[in-house]
Amino acid sequence: MKNKKRSYLDSVHLYGSIWCIAALFVMLLVPTLMCLHLGVWPDGSVVAKAFFSIAILFYPTAVVEVVAYGPLLGAGGTYLSFLTGNIANLKLPCALNSMENAKVRANSEEGEIISTISIATSAIVTTVIIAVFVMIFAFNPSFTSLMQSETLAPAFKQVTYTIFGALAATYFAKHWKISILPIAAVSLILVFAGSMQIGVLLVIGVVVSLLGAHLMYKLKWV
Amino acid sequence: MFQDFKSDGFMFCIAIGVLLFVVAQSVFFLLRAIKRGKQIGITGDQIKGTIASSALFSIAPAISIAVTVLVLSVALGYVLPWIRLSVIGAIQYEVPAAEAAIEAAGLSGGIGVDVSDPKVFTAVAWVMSLGCILPLILIPLFLKKIQGKISGTMNKNTKWADLMSAAAFIGIIAAFLGRGIAGTGEQTVLESGEKINAVIGDGAGVLSLTAIVCSIVFMLLLVFINKKLQWKWLESFAMPLAMILSMVVIVLLNTYAPSLAAIEWRY
Numbered sequence: 001m002k003n004k005k006r007s008y009l010d011s012v013h014l015y016g017s018i019w020c021i022a023a024l025f026v027m028l029l030v031p032t033l034m035c036l037h038l039g040v041w042p043d044g045s046v047v048a049k050a051f052f053s054i055a056i057l058f059y060p061t062a063v064v065e066v067v068a069y070g071p072l073l074g075a076g077g078t079y080l081s082f083l084t085g086n087i088a089n090l091k092l093p094c095a096l097n098s099m100e101n102a103k104v105r106a107n108s109e110e111g112e113i114i115s116t117i118s119i120a121t122s123a124i125v126t127t128v129i130i131a132v133f134v135m136i137f138a139f140n141p142s143f144t145s146l147m148q149s150e151t152l153a154p155a156f157k158q159v160t161y162t163i164f165g166a167l168a169a170t171y172f173a174k175h176w177k178i179s180i181l182p183i184a185a186v187s188l189i190l191v192f193a194g195s196m197q198i199g200v201l202l203v204i205g206v207v208v209s210l211l212g213a214h215l216m217y218k219l220k221w222v
Numbered sequence: 223m224f225q226d227f228k229s230d231g232f233m234f235c236i237a238i239g240v241l242l243f244v245v246a247q248s249v250f251f252l253l254r255a256i257k258r259g260k261q262i263g264i265t266g267d268q269i270k271g272t273i274a275s276s277a278l279f280s281i282a283p284a285i286s287i288a289v290t291v292l293v294l295s296v297a298l299g300y301v302l303p304w305i306r307l308s309v310i311g312a313i314q315y316e317v318p319a320a321e322a323a324i325e326a327a328g329l330s331g332g333i334g335v336d337v338s339d340p341k342v343f344t345a346v347a348w349v350m351s352l353g354c355i356l357p358l359i360l361i362p363l364f365l366k367k368i369q370g371k372i373s374g375t376m377n378k379n380t381k382w383a384d385l386m387s388a389a390a391f392i393g394i395i396a397a398f399l400g401r402g403i404a405g406t407g408e409q410t411v412l413e414s415g416e417k418i419n420a421v422i423g424d425g426a427g428v429l430s431l432t433a434i435v436c437s438i439v440f441m442l443l444l445v446f447i448n449k450k451l452q453w454k455w456l457e458s459f460a461m462p463l464a465m466i467l468s469m470v471v472i473v474l475l476n477t478y479a480p481s482l483a484a485i486e487w488r489y
Binding site for chain 1: 227229232233236240241243244245247248249250251252254255256258259262264268269271272273275276277279280281282283284285286287288289291292295300302304305307308309310311312313314315318319322323325326327340341342343344345347348349351352353354355356357358359360361362364365366368369372373381382383384385386387388389390391392393394395396397398399400401402403404405406421422423424425426429430432433434435436437438440441442445457458460461464465468469472473476477480483484488
């Protein structure tokens with residue numbers, strides 16, 4: 001049984017790495033094909049200037065995301081999430097909800113399987129829905145106006161809050177003692193730096209939460 | 223419609239190719255996980271329940287992502303934002319990446335301006351693509367080692383392991399909820415120096431707080447109903463239902479009390 005588990009996990013890492021390299025190739029192929037099709041290449045200094053300004057922000061966050069999400073998502077879930085994107089606002093909550101429903105632990109093989117099934121399903125459904133909506137936007141301007149209307153547009157900005165509110169109900173009820181510190185810390189920081197990027201906030205939230213939980217665990221408060 | 227170089231037939235073909243790649247890798251991992259799940263005793267009902275609840279869970283966020291494509295389409299057409307938000311990308315990264323590239327090219331107005339110069343457009347495409355590829359390099363190099371070390375720690379002390387997983391996720395929840403409670407949105411600075419709300423609904427205010435409170439209340443209510451009535455099906459669908467019901471409340475609030483809904487204390 002143990003050998004089978006190892007071989008499944010090893011194969012996930014092997015195929016995951018192959019898909020990552022293929023995705024890297026695809027990611028670089030897309031702008032290359034656009035340049036060839038349009039017959040123009042961008043100004044290198046413009047690309048470098050913009051790239052460095054966002055890399056300073058995104059790249060450290062990417063390192064933290066790999067370390068923070070990996071243990072929660074499992075191997076297959078991590079490869080698939082990082083390949084398909086929208087992790088914090090969709091794939092991670094979706095996988096955790098599925099593991100909670102199936103009553104499996106994040107770091108068990110059962111958790112690994114449920115997480116992968118959940119994220120793969122989410123990725124397919126999301127890809128199809130976005131494609132359908134883009135086609136409707138492109139062919140039906142009146143629908144586009146409806147989606148951008150004053151009634152619907154502000155509502156769609158709240159989807160992330162509905163996801164994390166529903167998850168908070170589950171997690172905070174079970175772990176209310178370790179929840180107070182990270183919420184207080186993040187809210188306090190936002191009072192003074194309200195426009196702080198979500199990537200930086202995620203790092204602060206996770207680090208504060210882990211430190212607080214570790215301290216409470218050592219003090220036997222939890 | 224395809225006369226615009228940003229959304230012509232060739233561009234759509236690139237997008238379809240990328241989408242097929244995304245779906246292919248998802249199907250690949252899905253089939254392997256289902257096969258392995260059956261081998262280790264995960265029931266067909268558990269698999270079906272996971273697929274159904276994950277599909278329902280993804281609908282509202284997917285529409286929200288599609289709306290972001292629409293927002294970015296003003297500057298970049300449909301295809302580039304569509305590709306970027308379907309593979310690796312995320313809402314919180316693609317908009318700043320596009321804005322940084324547009325500004326570096328000397329255009330003011332950010333993503334609200336129509337990028338009509340193909341040279342600027344290709345610069346944006348490169349910046350958006352390069353800005354998100356680091357995980358594709360890090361994961362094959364380090365994921366196995368990271369998970370190996372963490373599994374070792376977890377197996378030694380399962381109580382701390384469970385607490386650590388919960389604490390990491392609570393940190394993520396805190397970051398997002400914190401933004402809904404005290405995060406600022408986009409502002410416009412008038413000539414007088416006064417700052418006004420540029421986009422309704424993007425800063426902490428009545429709508430964000432309603433979303434948070436409603437989803438918590440609906441979730442607790444659905445969990446309570448599930449416990450009382452023992453409706454097995456509700457267990458899998460409680461979270462997507464709580465999200466959808468909260469969205470309905472937000473749309474109703476925004477429709478029937480727009481002046482109340484527009485209140486933002488951190489615009």
